[in-house]
Amino acid sequence: MNEQALQIIEVELSILIRRISSFTTYKKIGSLDRSAYLLLHQISSHGSASVKTLADEFHLDVSTVSRQTAALEQKGYVYRIPDPVDGRSYSLHITEHGAAALNENKQARQERVAELLKSWSAEDRLIFGQLLAKFNRTFD
Missing domain, CATH: 1.10.10.10 (Winged helix-like DNA-binding domain superfamily/Winged helix DNA-binding domain)
Incomplete structure (x- = not known):
């Protein structure tokens, strides 16, 4: 696997998880x-x-x-x-x-x-x- 692609995916997934966690904690969508x-x-x-x-x-x-x-x-x-x-x-x-x-x-x-x-x-x-x-x- 391309090392650069793997690094990008890993970091971007980490950022996504952090943002989703933060968003759902502070700005709940729905009930x-x-x-x-x-x-x-x-x-x-x-x-x-x-x-x-x-x-x-x-x-x-x-x-x-x-x-x-x-x-x-x-x-x-x-x-x-x-x-x-x-x-x-x-x-x-x-x-x-x-x-x-x-x-x-x-x-x-x-x-x-x-x-x-x-x-x-x-x-x-x-x-x-x-x-x-x-x-x-x-x-x-």
């Missing part, structure tokens, strides 16, 4: 934190899911996702459906309230990204999105 947004998005996009499935998807510990989904359930964003075969297991489904919160937050996030990229060409935005998706898939 959902990142974990709630991603969990609701996953359930909404792919249908009901178990805590284990969600933990596997996000490469997180089951206990972490269990705690996060319990918070979503407490807020009325998801509800549990018991597994008919294994009474200890359940899948999570998004509620109308959860879908509304997700859509509101998605809109706010997309508006912020559009604002940041408004001076970019349509082609650059498309390429950037495709490369981000490709990069994210490398973690699977």
